[in-house]
Amino acid sequence: MKTSFFSISALVALLLVSFTACKKDNQKGSLHFEFDHKWGSSDFALSQTLTHPNGETASFSRLRYYVSNIQLKNDKGELWSQPESYHLIDVAGATTLHIDDVPAGKYTEISFMIGVDSTRNVSGAQTGALSPSNDMFWSWNSGYIFIKAEGTSNEAAGGSFTYHIGGFSGDNNATRTVTSALDNMQLKHKGERELHFMVDVSKIWDNNFRVSATATVHMPGMNAKTVADNFKNGITLDHVH
């Protein structure tokens, strides 16, 4: 009987300790991301003739890209990465994403990759956002298409532009990471914060990259990296709710 009393109290004590220890780790919230597509200071839209500062015009029929490997840094410098972090943003469809099970805390930085990391490019048949049925995968030169931008342009040779941006190995790596500072953004238990990103699509034709010179990019290489750089530079964190 003595043994059992001690066992029970020991058990209760253990439970209390483990409960209070776990409680902190179990504080989770959500993050909501909005990708607001712009053309310079105006709104971006498909099937609309847009004029670039360089004078060239474009009308997009399609714009989709991978946002992956979402990572947060807290005020202690600790990093949290979303597991299985692969999302497909499509101007014609989903321009928001929602992630749960984010540890509560104060955050100073957020980062994510535009594209798909090299490991997943060599890992065979995958599902969800990484399913090859999403039309964002090269069948003849294995690898994901990180950014797909298609449309028409009077200045493009043949009248249309097709940018399929990818490449994950060595010198041709076209994955790019967007990093934004957060002003001690607090995420409470069961709370939710909204991060509004602006995506200035006109930046694709930055740094002297012109649709008149290059209407097609459909494999890894120099042009893919240029567009990847340009597109990434057009993404900024505008505000947080």
Place this chain on the structure above:
Amino acid sequence: MGFALAACRKEPEEQALFSVPAHFPAPHYQALANPLTREGVELGRRLFYEPLLSLTGEVSCATCHAQPHGFADHNVAFSKGIYGRLGRRNSPPIVNMAWNTSFMWDGGVNHIEIMPIAPLTDSVEMGETLSNIVAKLQAQPQYRERFRRAFGSDSITDQRLLYALAQFMTVLVSGDSQYDRYRQGKGSLDAQELQGLELFRLHCENCHREPLFTDYSFRNNGIDGASGGDDPGRERITLSPSDRSRFKVPTLRNIARTYPYMHDGRMTTLEAVLAHYAGGIKASPTLDTLLPAGGLGLSASEQAAIIAFLQTLNDYTYLNNPDFSDAF
């Protein structure tokens, strides 16, 4: 050797499904997320012979990869897909795929599970989309049931379709030819075949490495000269000029059945191939350093001996195995 997850508890049936000959190295494909099962392999076989996977319902994988021909095409240079459209490269034999480190003549595909995507969706081959194929299969009760048995759910997905095909391709192992039996001390080669093997080891081994008869590297074997051929080969993938006219070293297993030869099927006979290596190798900036321009200088009897040896690579067990045949 083989499937790490199941290594500790290897089922007897799994061993029978994928049997690795003792003299083979460990396979490259570990199938960790896609363990072989009898149902998975059987489903893969049915899908391999299923023309419903094509846009017109007329072309299956087997149309261009026929078992009697070592799972290459019916002795044509280029294959015909939907609407009789011609392909651009000679259909390679599907054999010992679990050892491949890359797929296609230019190595553009990096994983066995996603290899089928190209032929399934190419407009001159089967011309479909993965979503459509999944929908077509989903509409068939017998496929829903087979997917359920193989993967535990009758909700068909593109991943499971690709997994099933990968399982079937994995079991297509050829390792029981006369040569293999000789290697294992269970059979013999005659004098000419032995001479051929000796010459093979002297002149061909570095690229067509035993026992898989390829080292999976990309090389220019001098069938085109300095101006190059129509096909850039590996350069298309790596964008490196030093890869111009380089193609994957093909396996020589069942070679007598898989003619015509080379990436564009330009050589119809083994005699033509040996004549090329003997005296026809053309110089070019990317000609493989192991091959002398002008040829290796093999005599007629040496060429004949090598051909006699190559004939010992015919694996009649493989070519006639009913487990690999059309189930319909």
